[in-house]
Amino acid sequence: xxxxxxxxxxxxxxxxxxxxxxxxxxxxxxxxxxxxxxxxxxxxxxxxxxxxxxxxxxxxxxxxxxxxxxxxxxxxxxxxxxxxxxxxxxxxxxxxxxxxxxxxxxxxxxxxxxxxxxxxxxxxxxxxxxxxxxxxxxxxxxxxxxxxxxxxxxxxxxxxxxxxxxxxxxxxxxxxxxxxxxxxxxxxxxxxx
Amino acid sequence: xxxxxxxxxxxxxxxxxxxxxxxxxxxxxxxxxxxxxxxxxxxxxxxxxxxxxxxxxxxxxxxxxxxxxxxxxxxxxxxxxxxxxxxxxxxxxxxxxxxxxxxxxxxxxxxxxxxxxxxxxxxxxxxxxxxxxxxxxxxxxxxxxxxxxxxxxxxxxxxxxxxxxxxxxxxxxxxxxxxxxxxxxxxxxxxxx
DNA sequence: AGACCTACTTGACAAAAGGCAAGAAATTGA
DNA sequence: TCAATTTCTTGCCTTTTGTCAAGTAGGTCT
Numbered sequence: 001x002x003x004x005x006x007x008x009x010x011x012x013x014x015x016x017x018x019x020x021x022x023x024x025x026x027x028x029x030x031x032x033x034x035x036x037x038x039x040x041x042x043x044x045x046x047x048x049x050x051x052x053x054x055x056x057x058x059x060x061x062x063x064x065x066x067x068x069x070x071x072x073x074x075x076x077x078x079x080x081x082x083x084x085x086x087x088x089x090x091x092x093x094x095x096x097x098x099x100x101x102x103x104x105x106x107x108x109x110x111x112x113x114x115x116x117x118x119x120x121x122x123x124x125x126x127x128x129x130x131x132x133x134x135x136x137x138x139x140x141x142x143x144x145x146x147x148x149x150x151x152x153x154x155x156x157x158x159x160x161x162x163x164x165x166x167x168x169x170x171x172x173x174x175x176x177x178x179x180x181x182x183x184x185x186x187x188x189x190x191x192x193x
Numbered sequence: 194x195x196x197x198x199x200x201x202x203x204x205x206x207x208x209x210x211x212x213x214x215x216x217x218x219x220x221x222x223x224x225x226x227x228x229x230x231x232x233x234x235x236x237x238x239x240x241x242x243x244x245x246x247x248x249x250x251x252x253x254x255x256x257x258x259x260x261x262x263x264x265x266x267x268x269x270x271x272x273x274x275x276x277x278x279x280x281x282x283x284x285x286x287x288x289x290x291x292x293x294x295x296x297x298x299x300x301x302x303x304x305x306x307x308x309x310x311x312x313x314x315x316x317x318x319x320x321x322x323x324x325x326x327x328x329x330x331x332x333x334x335x336x337x338x339x340x341x342x343x344x345x346x347x348x349x350x351x352x353x354x355x356x357x358x359x360x361x362x363x364x365x366x367x368x369x370x371x372x373x374x375x376x377x378x379x380x381x382x383x384x385x386x
Numbered sequence: 387a388g389a390c391c392t393a394c395t396t397g398a399c400a401a402a403a404g405g406c407a408a409g410a411a412a413t414t415g416a
Numbered sequence: 417t418c419a420a421t422t423t424c425t426t427g428c429c430t431t432t433t434g435t436c437a438a439g440t441a442g443g444t445c446t
Contacts, residue, residue, distance in 0.1 A: 130323070180341040
């Protein structure tokens with residue numbers, strides 16, 4: 001794998017653990033380039049997730065079904081982020097969540113085993129793994145806080161401001177369930193603006 | 194530090210990483226016994242968190258203030274769990290969150306530096322750190338899902354079932370904000386039962 | 387182009403939850 | 417112990433959001 005091709009992943013790793021002396025090329029070479037077409041899946045429910053995925057281009061969502069059978073979009077992943085389903089990937093249990101491409105995507109994946117080998121061979125890279133976990137955990141906590149404290153309208157405005165890319169590509173119904181509201185309510189919020 | 198005294202922390206570590214061959218005594222000896230009286234703080238906002246805390250006995254909450262100046266309880270920690278504020282502790286930034294004892298507490302703490310020394314000297318113990326992060330992250334994701342999908346009444350019932358200890362000790366107003374509702378609404382939900 | 391989807395909007399009504407204020411109950415502290 | 421404080425409940429009314437159903441708009445496939 002050519003380091004130049006991997007420019008964005010190399011950069012991403014270096015930005016995530018900036019003070020680590022680390023052989024990024026060897027790490028990047030352990031990843032495998034993949035493409036996912038719009039609508040296709042990186043993970044389907046009941047599978048055990050085996051992909052730790054760096055999303056270089058495109059938009060991805062995770063979703064699951066609630067008891068009424070409706071799809072609930074639990075997360076959006078934008079470019080230059082790591083996509084993974086923490087429960088299934090790290091606990092090695094079947095996933096309840098689906099990971100689906102909303103647009104055509106390209107990026108680099110690594111398996112659970114390969115990732116652990118990498119952690120073993122490159123101890124400093126463990127800090128990358130931790131940093132990603134911490135980052136996503138913090139994002140989830142912020143989301144809980146937003147759900148407690150903010151109105152649907154505020155959550156909409158914040159998402160529009162913080163991840164405008166989503167609105168260019170994602171159907172509004174995905175965004176509605178992500179915000180914890182119905183399509184109708186989202187439509188009414190948008191009408192007001 | 195006497196291993197017998199640390200029985201519960203030893204057990205907790207062994208349960209968390211059951212298949213690891215690891216010298217738990219040496220790890221446990223790196224922790225320091227502490228007591229926190231009801232109402233006292235393990236962390237106050239604007240401080241940089243330096244405690245990774247195993248809670249042996251007691252009940253702890255984290256809270257912060259919203260823009261209206263109201264306290265929002267973001268989490269409860271029950272016995273036999275690790276208490277930490279992920280943002281401040283791992284990113285070494287001032288905390289926006291307070292960590293407060295709801296009842297008299299006892300447990301064992303370790304500093305950020307000591308924990309990293311331990312991770313360095315006992316690589317297998319890193320898996321413990323990861324497991325705790327993963328566990329709390331999963332809990333946070335479940336909480337987001339509950340906020341999106343469940344009514345206040347369902348969230349109340351689930352909390353009552355999953356963490357009944359909280360109801361024995363915590364004021365209802367803490368529980369109300371944790372559930373994302375007002376005191377009044379919680380009171381009405383309870384009346385119905 | 388035309389038929390078929392799916393996404394999105396809108397209206398009328400219903401349900402869930404909040405705001406505020408008063409009062410009751412429980413806890414705390416001197 | 418008893419006053420002060422805090423916690424909890426309740427009533428009345430408002431706001432927010434949901435449900436359901438109908439209709440519009442836009443894309444897609446042949």
